[in-house]
Amino acid sequence: MNEGVLHTLVAFGILVVLLTIAAGLIWLERRLLALWQDRYGPNRVGPFGLFQVMADMIKIFFKEDWIPGFADKKVFVIAPAMLVITILMSFAIVPFTPEIMVVDLNIGILFFLAMSSLGAYSVVLGGWSSNNKYSLLGAIRGAAQMISYEVFMGMSLMGVVIMAGSLNMTDIVIAQKKMWFIIPQFIGFVIFFIGGVAEAHRLPFDIVEAESELIAGYHSEYSGLKFGLFFVGEYLGITLISALITTLFFGGWLGFGFLPPVFWFLLKTFAFIMVFILLRAALPRPRYDQLMSLGWKILLPLSLLNLLVTGAIVLYFQ
Amino acid sequence: MNILFYIAATAAIVSTLMMVISKNVVHSLLFLIVSLFSVSVVMFIIGAPFVAALEVIIYAGAIMVLFVFVIMMLNLSDEEKRKKRLMKSKIWIGPSAISLILLAEMVYVLTAQPGYAMGQEVVLPVAVGELMFTKYIVVVELAAFLLIAGIIGAYHLGQKEKTVHHRYLKNKNQEL
Numbered sequence: 001m002n003e004g005v006l007h008t009l010v011a012f013g014i015l016v017v018l019l020t021i022a023a024g025l026i027w028l029e030r031r032l033l034a035l036w037q038d039r040y041g042p043n044r045v046g047p048f049g050l051f052q053v054m055a056d057m058i059k060i061f062f063k064e065d066w067i068p069g070f071a072d073k074k075v076f077v078i079a080p081a082m083l084v085i086t087i088l089m090s091f092a093i094v095p096f097t098p099e100i101m102v103v104d105l106n107i108g109i110l111f112f113l114a115m116s117s118l119g120a121y122s123v124v125l126g127g128w129s130s131n132n133k134y135s136l137l138g139a140i141r142g143a144a145q146m147i148s149y150e151v152f153m154g155m156s157l158m159g160v161v162i163m164a165g166s167l168n169m170t171d172i173v174i175a176q177k178k179m180w181f182i183i184p185q186f187i188g189f190v191i192f193f194i195g196g197v198a199e200a201h202r203l204p205f206d207i208v209e210a211e212s213e214l215i216a217g218y219h220s221e222y223s224g225l226k227f228g229l230f231f232v233g234e235y236l237g238i239t240l241i242s243a244l245i246t247t248l249f250f251g252g253w254l255g256f257g258f259l260p261p262v263f264w265f266l267l268k269t270f271a272f273i274m275v276f277i278l279l280r281a282a283l284p285r286p287r288y289d290q291l292m293s294l295g296w297k298i299l300l301p302l303s304l305l306n307l308l309v310t311g312a313i314v315l316y317f318q
Numbered sequence: 319m320n321i322l323f324y325i326a327a328t329a330a331i332v333s334t335l336m337m338v339i340s341k342n343v344v345h346s347l348l349f350l351i352v353s354l355f356s357v358s359v360v361m362f363i364i365g366a367p368f369v370a371a372l373e374v375i376i377y378a379g380a381i382m383v384l385f386v387f388v389i390m391m392l393n394l395s396d397e398e399k400r401k402k403r404l405m406k407s408k409i410w411i412g413p414s415a416i417s418l419i420l421l422a423e424m425v426y427v428l429t430a431q432p433g434y435a436m437g438q439e440v441v442l443p444v445a446v447g448e449l450m451f452t453k454y455i456v457v458v459e460l461a462a463f464l465l466i467a468g469i470i471g472a473y474h475l476g477q478k479e480k481t482v483h484h485r486y487l488k489n490k491n492q493e494l
């Protein structure tokens with residue numbers, strides 16, 4: 001098989017696997033939340049309720065594709081697609097193994113940051129175009145939250161970049177052969193994780209949606225397939241942040257040899273996905289101003305300090 | 319690569335034009351974002367991936383989000399009135415004349431010097447960093463001063479003692 005065809009197949013395979021994982025996560029999350037809250041969760045359709053997602057998808061596909069009359073139609077349609085597109089684009093730079101990756105960009109991390117900063121548009125435009133005050137409130141919160149958390153999410157990664165000496169994801173994984181970056185870059189990891197939760201607007205940082213005060217925030221007016229895109233996009237976002245944490249701080253595909261590399265990668269990623277779900281079950285939602293002051297007064301100075309100290313130490317030992 | 323360049327360049331011009339003539343403010347902002355993307359693709363093709371990434375991160379990803387944010391907050395509604403005002407020749411003749419002069423200058427500059435082939439060498443982030451912190455260090459520092467001044471100014475203007483009406487949340491200054 002020639003190189004180009006193989007590459008296309010790999011890219012397509014990654015796409016299919018990701019969408020399957022994201023859909024499967026919906027079921028997994030509902031079952032796990034139920035377990036932690038002493039109830040059963042979806043267990044009727046298929047063995048252990050495994051086909052629940054399928055049933056939901058069929059329902060979503062057959063729903064009427066409805067756009068509210070007062071909405072800005074074009075923007076309303078673009079917004080959910082934008083979320084899924086930007087997240088799937090970010091996966092292009094994730095090295096699952098040395099062979100399985102879509103593109104080996106020399107500006108890997110920057111590409112991820114660019115795509116994640118574009119993710120803010122889906123929330124903002126979705127909320128604005130719905131022409132609904134709850135949606136608009138959600139969108140305004142979303143814009144502020146995502147812009148602020150992006151700043152130090154990017155900063156926290158610069159420690160890793162300094163230590164690896166490259167923005168390329170493959171180089172970063174290879175630089176972790178001796179020691180995973182979680183040990184020297186622990187502060188970076190914590191900040192990136194918090195920033196990642198906020199970027200994926202998951203609980204505890206889901207004030208963008210905040211169903212108890214804003215109904216569903218930016219996607220109040222969405223239904224059918226477009227809502228489905230927002231829904232799957234959220235789980236894709238979780239998978240993306242978990243995959244990036246694995247790549248940047250936990251040695252990516254590196255493992256102990258008795259298992260194939262891709263298995264190590266999936267194992268670590270899955271562990272972080274579980275942490276995301278546990279967070280949702282365990283933590284309450286902070287107030288909006290608490291979220292902002294945590295970001296700008298604690299996380300930003302910490303990430304700057306981390307950058308400074310890492311840079312100084314690397315220079316000293318050079 | 320050449321075909322990609324021409325597609326991206328055309329997209330940039332068309333979307334910028336659409337931005338100017340679009341009647342809805344948010345739509346014209348979206349066209350501006352598309353235009354920034356196209357410019358970023360152009361940058362990538364001519365061998366500057368670092369600049370391309372920064373273009374998307376900073377302009378499309380941060381500054382334009384703030385623009386959209388402000389437009390959303392303002393909630394402009396008297397569009398009909400503004401549209402009429404824009405049609406008056408007094409409003410658009412000045413800017414158009416200046417733009418035409420700039421266009422003429424640019425065409426002259428581009429035609430006066432010999433052309434270069436695209437993508438001869440790819441400038442990697444390391445090279446950009448080295449140049450910025452050796453040759454152009456003064457410019458970088460000046461830009462940093464400017465930004466710091468901006469931040470401090472914004473902080474000073476935005477600083478306001480919040481009046482809280484809840485009895486537990488009152489500030490110390492408010493207590494009697």
